[in-house]
Amino acid sequence: xxxxxVPPDPPTAVPELPEVEVxxxxxxxxxxxxxxxxxxxxxxxxVRRHPGGAADFAAVLIGRTVLQVRRRGKYxxxxxDGGDAVLAHLGMSGQFRVGAGDSPHLRVxxxxxxxxxxVDFVDQRTFGGMAFSPxxxxxxxxxxxxxxxxxxxxxxxxxxxxxxxxxxxxxKRALLDQSLVSGIGNIYADEALWRAKVHYTxxxxxxxxRTVGAVLDAAAxxxxxxxxAGGTSFDALYVNVNGDSGYFDRSLAAYGxxxxxxxxxxxxxxxxxxxxxxxxxxxxxxxxxxxxx
DNA sequence: CCTGCCGCCTGCGCGC
DNA sequence: TGCGCGCAGGCGGCAG
Numbered sequence: 001x002x003x004x005x006v007p008p009d010p011p012t013a014v015p016e017l018p019e020v021e022v023x024x025x026x027x028x029x030x031x032x033x034x035x036x037x038x039x040x041x042x043x044x045x046x047v048r049r050h051p052g053g054a055a056d057f058a059a060v061l062i063g064r065t066v067l068q069v070r071r072r073g074k075y076x077x078x079x080x081d082g083g084d085a086v087l088a089h090l091g092m093s094g095q096f097r098v099g100a101g102d103s104p105h106l107r108v109x110x111x112x113x114x115x116x117x118x119v120d121f122v123d124q125r126t127f128g129g130m131a132f133s134p135x136x137x138x139x140x141x142x143x144x145x146x147x148x149x150x151x152x153x154x155x156x157x158x159x160x161x162x163x164x165x166x167x168x169x170x171x172k173r174a175l176l177d178q179s180l181v182s183g184i185g186n187i188y189a190d191e192a193l194w195r196a197k198v199h200y201t202x203x204x205x206x207x208x209x210r211t212v213g214a215v216l217d218a219a220a221x222x223x224x225x226x227x228x229a230g231g232t233s234f235d236a237l238y239v240n241v242n243g244d245s246g247y248f249d250r251s252l253a254a255y256g257x258x259x260x261x262x263x264x265x266x267x268x269x270x271x272x273x274x275x276x277x278x279x280x281x282x283x284x285x286x287x288x289x290x291x292x293x
Numbered sequence: 294c295c296t297g298c299c300g301c302c303t304g305c306g307c308g309c
Numbered sequence: 310t311g312c313g314c315g316c317a318g319g320c321g322g323c324a325g
Contacts, residue, residue: 014318045302049321074319092302092318105303125302127319169296178320186318275298277318 015090017073017149017183018226023096024076027069030098030119031078035065037113046107046121049087049142050131060132061086061110067137073149073182077133077140085136087143091127096120149183150220151227161212164204171207171215172200172279184219187255188226190280192219194254194262199286200279206289225251254280 015023039061041047041054050057065081078086088094093105100106100120108121108130121130133140148155160181164174174180175189184192193200195218198211229251253263257280258271267284 016319089319091320093304124304125318127302167295173297176319275318277316 014092014185014187015074015094016185016188016223017151018223018230020071020074020076020090020183021151021227022230023090024069024071026098027076027078027096027119030117031066031110032068033066034112034114034116035063036061036110038062038111040109040111041107042109043107043126045126046123046129047131049129052132057130057132072139072143072152073146073178074185075140075143075146075182077136079137083135083137085133085140086130087133087136087140088121088130089128091123091125091129093125094121094123094128097122146178147180147182150181150216150223151183155181157213157216160216161209164212165207165209167204169204170200171198171202171204171212172274174204175215175219181216181219183223186277186279187252188219188223190255191222191253192216193286194280194282195222197285199288200274200281202289254282256280 039058041058044054047054047057052060061080064084067079067081070077070079074089076088078088080086088096097103097120099117100109100122103120103122105122105124106120107123107126107128110119110121112119121128123129131142133142135141147160163180164171167174167177167180169177172189172193175184175192176186190200192215196211196215198207198215202211204212254269257269259268261267262269262282262285265282265284267282269280270283272279272281
């Protein structure tokens with residue numbers, strides 16, 4: 001690549017827990033210990049959750065030092081000196097990159113007083129964003145409703161099974177409900193249900209506890225595998241911290257596989273509309289609930 | 294309180 | 310060739 005050439009925005013999968021965890025690790029490497037010298041907000045939508053607006057967001061961060069980067073589910077936050085934090089969500093297409101140059105999708109640029117590379121928030125579809133969180137070092141108030149995720153050491157498996165079974169909804173809706181268990185999106189929900197051989201419309205209230213537990217275990221397993229596949233990508237060529245793992249190129253059994261044979265039984269994977277998006281499942285391995293009326 | 298649905302966004306691939 | 314449309318989907322807010 002000739003000098004001065006701007007690297008293109010690398011493609012990314014929609015970030016769920018493993019991708020966000022890779023971003024967290026990358027940010028910790030590239031931002032922790034550094035003191036913010038300036039913040040440029042190029043698109044106000046990126047800080048729409050910050051009550052004071054873009055100017056206030058930038059002003060309040062000048063001179064603050066990033067101590068560490070934490071995560072819960074798909075949210076991550078920069079812990080600042082003084083007990084405050086910057087809460088961030090990648091949305092559909094958000095990335096943190098080190099030195100994104102003049103990417104057309106650059107939304108926020110952080111510069112540091114060490115004169116080192118910028119940390120840039122790039123987000124094509126602007127569903128992501130950031131906000132300053134006063135006193136949010138331990139847990140930003142804005143995400144107090146977000147449940148622990150499956151990879152959190154304090155995750156309460158039995159309690160989560162109970163909470164899911166207490167709901168009157170379908171199992172996939174429950175998996176996507178971040179107040180029940182966080183970090184799961186459409187892709188890992190479909191993969192977990194496929195592994196556990198559970199149809200996505202099964203009603204949680206009458207699902208055996210061991211089945212709900214098996215779905216949670218499957219989700220934890222598939223996310224752990226994706227994390228293992230992507231955990232070293234943040235310091236690669238582009239020095240991006242976008243969390244792209246390559247996992248999706250090879251390892252998906254159900255998601256996006258409409259018409260392709262189920263890796264377990266060979267039946268064609270089916271796609272159905274679900275919540276204005278899609279559900280993918282094996283019609284043979286994952287049986288719809290029998291109607292017992 | 295509980296559950297389900299809408300709207301926010303942009304780029305891509307498809308059909309006409 | 311170009312245009313319009315459907316699709317992708319996390320989450321806050323809100324309706325019922």
